[in-house]
Amino acid sequence: MTSSYTPSELGRRIGSGLLSFPVTHFTADELSFDESAYRDNITRLAQYEVGGLFAAGGTGELFSLTGSEVERVVAAAVQSAPEDTPVLAPAGYGTRTAVAYAQAAERAGADGILLFPPYLTEAGQEGLADHVEAVCRSTSLGVIVYSRANAVYTAPTLARIADRCPNLIGYKDGVGDIDAMTRIHTRLGERLTYIGGLPTAEMFALPYLELGVTTYSSAIFNFLPEFALEFYGAVRERKHDTVIKHLDDFVLPYTEIRNRRPGYAVSIVKAGMTAVGHSAGPVRPPLTDLTQAELAELTALINDQLTRTT
Numbered sequence: 001m002t003s004s005y006t007p008s009e010l011g012r013r014i015g016s017g018l019l020s021f022p023v024t025h026f027t028a029d030e031l032s033f034d035e036s037a038y039r040d041n042i043t044r045l046a047q048y049e050v051g052g053l054f055a056a057g058g059t060g061e062l063f064s065l066t067g068s069e070v071e072r073v074v075a076a077a078v079q080s081a082p083e084d085t086p087v088l089a090p091a092g093y094g095t096r097t098a099v100a101y102a103q104a105a106e107r108a109g110a111d112g113i114l115l116f117p118p119y120l121t122e123a124g125q126e127g128l129a130d131h132v133e134a135v136c137r138s139t140s141l142g143v144i145v146y147s148r149a150n151a152v153y154t155a156p157t158l159a160r161i162a163d164r165c166p167n168l169i170g171y172k173d174g175v176g177d178i179d180a181m182t183r184i185h186t187r188l189g190e191r192l193t194y195i196g197g198l199p200t201a202e203m204f205a206l207p208y209l210e211l212g213v214t215t216y217s218s219a220i221f222n223f224l225p226e227f228a229l230e231f232y233g234a235v236r237e238r239k240h241d242t243v244i245k246h247l248d249d250f251v252l253p254y255t256e257i258r259n260r261r262p263g264y265a266v267s268i269v270k271a272g273m274t275a276v277g278h279s280a281g282p283v284r285p286p287l288t289d290l291t292q293a294e295l296a297e298l299t300a301l302i303n304d305q306l307t308r309t310t
Contacts, residue, residue, distance in 0.1 A: 003086075003106075003109070003110070003111040003112070003140075003141060004083070004111070005086055005111050005112070005142070006142075007112075007140075007141065007142030007143075007166065007167040007169050008142075008169065010052075010086055010111055010112050010141075010142040010169060011142060011169035011170055011192070011193040012193070013051060013052065013086055014051050014052045014086070014088075014112070014144075014169070014170060014193050014195070014215065015051065015170075015193040015194070015195075015214045015215050016051050016214070016215070017049065017050050017051030017052075017215065017232075018050050018051060018215060018216070018218050018221065018228060018229055018232040019050060019051050019052050019053075019054060019195065019215055019216065019217045019218060020045060020048075020050045020052070020053045020054065020218070020221050020222075021053075021054045021057045021058070021059040021060065021217045021218065021219055021221070021222075022038075022041060022042060022045060022053065022054075022055070022059070022060060022077075022222060023041075023059055023060055023061070023222055023266075023269055023270055023273060023280045024038065024056060024060040024061050024065065024073055024280070025037040025038040025041065025280040025281055026280070026281035026282060026283075026284060027281055028281050028282060031281070031282065031284050033065075033069050033072060033073065034280075034281060035072060035076050037280065037281075038073065038076055038077075038080075038280075039076050039079075039080045041278065041280065042076070042077055042080035042081055043080055044278065045221070045222075045225060046080070046081060046082050046085065048221075048225045048226075048229060050085065050221070051086075051215055052085065052086045052087070052088055052111075052112070053077060053081050053085055053086070053087050053088070054087075054088045054090075054114055054217065055073050055074045055076075055077035055078075055087055055088070055089055055090070055110070056069075056070050056073040056074060056077075056089065056090050057088075057090055057114060057217070058116075058217075058266070059217070059219045059222070059266055059269055060073065060090075061266060061283065061284060061287070062090045062092060062116065064283075064284040064285075064287070067097075067100070067101070067104075070089070070090065070101065070104075071104050071108060074087070074089040074090075074104075074105055074108045074110055075108045075109070077110075078108055078109040078110060079109075086111035086112060087109075087110050087111055087112075088110060088111060088112040088113060088114050088144070089101070089102075089104075089105030089108065089110040089112075089113060089114070090105075090113070090114050090115075090116060091105065091113050091114070091115050091116065091135055092115065092116030092117065092118070092119070093116075093118065093119040094118060094119060095118070095130075095131045095134050095135070097119075098115060098116075098118075098131070098134075098135050099134060099135055099138040101113075102115075102135050102138050102139040102141070102143075103138055103139060105139075105141065106139050106140065106141055110141065111141065111142070112141050112142040112143065112144065112169070113135065113139060113141050113142070113143045113144065114144050114146055114172065115132060115135055115143055115144065115145050115146060116146050116151075117146065117148060117149045117150050117151030118131060118150065118151060120150070121150065122150045123150065123151070125153070125154055125156070125157045128151055128153060128157060129157050129160055129161050131151075132145055132153075132161050132165070132168070133161055133164055133165055136161070136164075136165035136167050136168055137165070139167070140167065141167065142167050142168075142169035142170070143165070143167055143168050143169065143170075144169060144170030144171065144172055144193070144195065145158075145161075145168070145170070145171055145172065146172045146174060146197060147171060147172065147173055147174060147175055147197075148173075148174030148175055148197065149174070152175055152180075153171070153184075154180070154183075154184075155180070155183040155184045155186075155187040155188070156187075158171060158184060158187075158188060158192070159187055159188060162188060162191050162192065168192070169192065169193055170192055170193040170194070170195055171184060171188075171192045171193075171194055171195070172194075172195040172196075172197040172217070173194070173195070173196060173197055173198070173208075173213070174197040174198055175198075176198050176204065178207075178211070181194075181208070181211045181213070182211060185211050185212040185213075189212075193214070193215070194208075194211070194212050194213040194214065194215075195213065195215055195216060195217065196208050196213045196215070196216030196217065197216070197217055199219075199258065199265040200219065200220070200251065200254065200255050200258060200265070201216035201217055201218060201219075202216070202218065202220065202228075202231055202246075202247070202251050203247070203251060203252075203255065204216075205231070205232070205235045205243075206235050206238075206240065206243050209235055209236070209238070214236070215232075216232075218231075218232070219265070219266075219269045220251075220254070220269075220272070222269050222272060222273055223269070223272035223273050223275065223276045223278065223302065224250075224272070224276070224302065224305065224306075226309060227246070227250065227305060227309065230242075230246075230309075231243065231246050231251075234246070249304075249305065249308065250301065250304075250305045253301055254268070254298070254301060257290070257294055257297060257298055257301075260294070261288065263283075263286070263287040263288065264290065266283060266287055267283050267287055267288060267289050267290055268290060268298065270282070270283055270289070271289065271290040271294070271295050271298050272298060272302060274295065275295065275298055275299040275302045275303075276302060
């Protein structure tokens with residue numbers, strides 16, 4: 001299948017709106033992929049306009065999925081999303097595995113690739129550049145690199161890749177280094193689309209906008225889509241008072257629960273789905289679900305936010 005977006009078109013589209021990173025649904029008994037529930041959820045979220053949908057990403061628990069499961073999730077997203085909503089698929093782990101993921105995504109009809117860090121090992125900038133270039137060469141789709149953990153890209157490295165790979169379209173920042181972000185944006189300008197990728201990206205959306213980061217991955221969109229879109233709109237319009245109020249009312253208390261245990265950045269999203277009556281099942285090990293007391297606390301927080309918006 002051929003994408004309806006060229007890489008440059010995809011980059012512009014991604015940067016024009018909020019980004020959806022849906023969870024991956026698992027059955028409660030066997031923790032297998034619940035494709036029917038996943039498709040229903042994509043259809044539910046499709047009523048809201050977003051800049052792009054990222055299947056099986058970090059919030060979608062890529063790290064716990066098998067290769068065949070990733071293909072099923074991506075195919076289900078492609079088939080369930082609106083035709084005018086680009087779907088991006090993940091690639092990651094070692095270079096050959098990442099290339100295989102990228103090629104499978106293209107066969108499934110995805111519109112772009114989000115390239116996650118290589119598995120486990122550290123690497124220098126030259127090796128990271130070689131890794132990204134190999135993935136870019138393996139596909140005609142637009143590629144976004146995710147800079148975090150053991151794959152933190154410098155401005156010179158990104159400039160080298162951008163010069164050699166026309167289909168490198170984006171940079172997702174999961175580090176939060178303002179100095180590095182300034183250097184990257186100053187050097188590459190509009191050559192790339194810049195995406196906020198820190199956990200609960202709403203926390204950083206307003207200051208990052210001044211650095212050219214026009215969009216971000218919203219996990220909150222999974223269970224409070226209206227709130228997430230209103231927050232994004234306030235950021236883009238630089239409505240500081242509205243952003244601060246939303247941070248104070250919901251986002252900051254939400255992150256206090258998120259910070260209680262490693263991995264809760266994903267677990268709390270699935271808990272949020274349960275709280276609003278759209279359960280996506282549990283997380284897979286090594287992640288752990290919120291406790292019942294934490295779920296009750298989160299549910300109360302979400303209900304308070306819903307009351308404020310009705």
